[in-house]
Amino acid sequence: MVERQTFVSRYLPHAVLLAGVAIVAFPVYLALLASTYDAASVQNGQMSLLPGGRMAENYTRLIFTGTSSSTREPVGTMLINSFVMAMAISLGKIAISLISAYAIVFFRFPFRMAAFWLIFITLMLPVEVRIYPTYKIVADLRLLDTYTGLTLPLIASATATLLFRQFFMTVPEELVEASKIDGAGPFKFFVDTLLPLSVTTIAALFVIQFIYGWNQYLWPLLITTRDNMQTIVIGIKKMIVTQDALTEWQLAMATAVLALLPPVFVVVVMQKLFVKGLVETEK
Amino acid sequence: MERRALFGGKLLPYSLLLPQFAIVVVFFYFPAAQAVWQSLLMQDAFGISTEFVWFENYSILASNPEYYKTMGTTAVFSALVAFLSLAIGLLLAVMADKQIKGATIYKTMLIWPYAVAPAVAGVLWLFMFQPSLGMLAKMLRGWGIDWNPLLNGNHAMILVVLAATWKQISYNFLFFLAGLAAIPKSVIEAAAIDGARPLRRFWTIVFPLLSPTAFFLLVVNIVYVFFDTFGIIDSVTGGGPAGNTTTMVYKVYADGKLGSDLGGSAAQSVVLMVIVIALTAIQFKFVERKVQY
Numbered sequence: 239m240v241e242r243q244t245f246v247s248r249y250l251p252h253a254v255l256l257a258g259v260a261i262v263a264f265p266v267y268l269a270l271l272a273s274t275y276d277a278a279s280v281q282n283g284q285m286s287l288l289p290g291g292r293m294a295e296n297y298t299r300l301i302f303t304g305t306s307s308s309t310r311e312p313v314g315t316m317l318i319n320s321f322v323m324a325m326a327i328s329l330g331k332i333a334i335s336l337i338s339a340y341a342i343v344f345f346r347f348p349f350r351m352a353a354f355w356l357i358f359i360t361l362m363l364p365v366e367v368r369i370y371p372t373y374k375i376v377a378d379l380r381l382l383d384t385y386t387g388l389t390l391p392l393i394a395s396a397t398a399t400l401l402f403r404q405f406f407m408t409v410p411e412e413l414v415e416a417s418k419i420d421g422a423g424p425f426k427f428f429v430d431t432l433l434p435l436s437v438t439t440i441a442a443l444f445v446i447q448f449i450y451g452w453n454q455y456l457w458p459l460l461i462t463t464r465d466n467m468q469t470i471v472i473g474i475k476k477m478i479v480t481q482d483a484l485t486e487w488q489l490a491m492a493t494a495v496l497a498l499l500p501p502v503f504v505v506v507v508m509q510k511l512f513v514k515g516l517v518e519t520e521k
Numbered sequence: 522m523e524r525r526a527l528f529g530g531k532l533l534p535y536s537l538l539l540p541q542f543a544i545v546v547v548f549f550y551f552p553a554a555q556a557v558w559q560s561l562l563m564q565d566a567f568g569i570s571t572e573f574v575w576f577e578n579y580s581i582l583a584s585n586p587e588y589y590k591t592m593g594t595t596a597v598f599s600a601l602v603a604f605l606s607l608a609i610g611l612l613l614a615v616m617a618d619k620q621i622k623g624a625t626i627y628k629t630m631l632i633w634p635y636a637v638a639p640a641v642a643g644v645l646w647l648f649m650f651q652p653s654l655g656m657l658a659k660m661l662r663g664w665g666i667d668w669n670p671l672l673n674g675n676h677a678m679i680l681v682v683l684a685a686t687w688k689q690i691s692y693n694f695l696f697f698l699a700g701l702a703a704i705p706k707s708v709i710e711a712a713a714i715d716g717a718r719p720l721r722r723f724w725t726i727v728f729p730l731l732s733p734t735a736f737f738l739l740v741v742n743i744v745y746v747f748f749d750t751f752g753i754i755d756s757v758t759g760g761g762p763a764g765n766t767t768t769m770v771y772k773v774y775a776d777g778k779l780g781s782d783l784g785g786s787a788a789q790s791v792v793l794m795v796i797v798i799a800l801t802a803i804q805f806k807f808v809e810r811k812v813q814y
Contacts, residue, residue: 251616259630263646283654341537367793371552383689391548424528453638454754475756501636
């Protein structure tokens with residue numbers, strides 16, 4: 239800018255941003271610390287701001303054996319469940335939204351707009367406003383405690399369909415015409431032309447939906463009753479027994495670290511795709 | 522935008538839509554319709570007979586002081602989280618928008634909490650403020666504050682607000698940053714040449730130009746607090762103490778879990794449905810104006 243840089247204007251942004259980074263990182267740092275101590279030190283609040291020596295032991299026990307109270311399931315199983323759920327939800331959403339948007343943009347048929355609205359309006363019906371009736375349907379279909387019950391009801395996606403529709407509308411008509419002249423049918427056009435063009439959009443959406451799937455809470459809470467079907471986000475809550483000295487905080491914190499690592503890793507490594515996905519799904 | 526070059530086929534488009542339709546009808550529309558229907562029914566105390574009672578469940582709800590308390594709690598919770606996370610997100614975005622060294626690293630270091638599950642965020646904050654062993658709780662006690670979120674409703678509210686804000690800052694930061702990048706630098710430079718100091722430039726030029734972004738974020742934040750903070754409430758306070766952190770969504774869950782009052786729980790669901798419809802409508806009406814092709 240036109241002013242001369244003063245001491246304040248040069249260092250204030252760094253000071254504020256560093257403070258922001260510190261505040262944002264502190265809770266996770268503390269969890270990481272706690273996961274390296276033994277139960278007694280954490281329980282008595284004798285942790286220092288440097289790591290203790292029990293990291294390997296805590297994590298090994300957690301992943302392969304589990305905690306001794308409330309939920310005895312090894313956290314390894316929970317991690318697998320969470321991963322299966324996140325993958326099934328994100329890939330499922332992408333698959334059915336791709337073909338829905340393809341039908342809506344590249345075909346003309348009666349009730350086309352009605353079909354669009356039918357999908358669009360589901361935006362206004364999150365699980366939270368229809369908790370028990372949805373639970374009952376899944377129970378009637380005998381899908382409680384199954385991966386299908388955990389994921390299938392969540393893979394309808396108005397946002398993904400809208401996003402693909404937006405993107406498909408920018409595909410030049412000449413491409414469709416050229417494909418037709420080459421004798422390509424709708425299937426060949428979809429696979430050979432449209433999918434390769436959509437790779438970035440699909441990847442960006444995958445990042446967002448993977449995080450969404452991994453972080454699901456209310457739905458798995460309702461649908462899973464057996465310990466070996468638990469996801470890690472549910473598991474961690476069950477490890478914390480409020481108003482009770484039984485909580486093994488060092489293990490609960492290790493679980494928190496394991497629960498947040500995969501989605502955070504995805505965001506940091508695929509930052510560009512993440513930002514693109516986030517900004518575009520909200521439009 | 523109409524297309525000319527299209528594919529034929531009568532059944533194909535319908536079969537492409539079928540998977541999405543099947544899920545939407547079975548798991549979205551049917552249960553939603555059932556919630557509406559159930560809200561008009563009432564079961565006797567033993568669950569033997571069910572009677573159609575028109576809007577009685579709603580009038581019971583409307584005369585229930587507990588429900589008003591829940592609405593008040595939700596309003597306070599939303600207002601605090603939206604205000605704090607918007608203000609902090611904006612401050613950080615304004616700082617990161619300046620041409621400083623390491624701006625990209627700061628950005629990476631600030632956006633990752635978005636990926637942390639609400640329930641996990643709640644547990645992290647609970648650990649710091651757990652009255653008997655939390656590091657920050659001990660600090661507060663050292664200052665003579667009788668900190669106990671397990672017994673004190675206000676303390677519990679502060680704790681869930683902190684956790685919910687912590688998680689939402691990154692989202693607001695990112696969108697404010699995008700909004701700031703879209704403001705032409707020439708406008709700001711012109712003001713600077715006219716002698717407007719940085720703070721004045723911010724309030725008279727940058728802030729008004731950011732207001733569409735801010736409004737959009739406000740709506741998104743309210744939706745976030747209403748629905749996505751369920752995990753935080755459930756893991757940190759379980760709605761307590763004495764219902765002081767029970768939000769509207771949490772109450773639907775808690776009331777239905779006991780299984781006694783299906784009609785009342787369904788009526789609450791319908792009230793929430795109306796709120797989501799209103800919020801989504803506002804969001805899309807606004808977005809339509811912003812994004813003009």
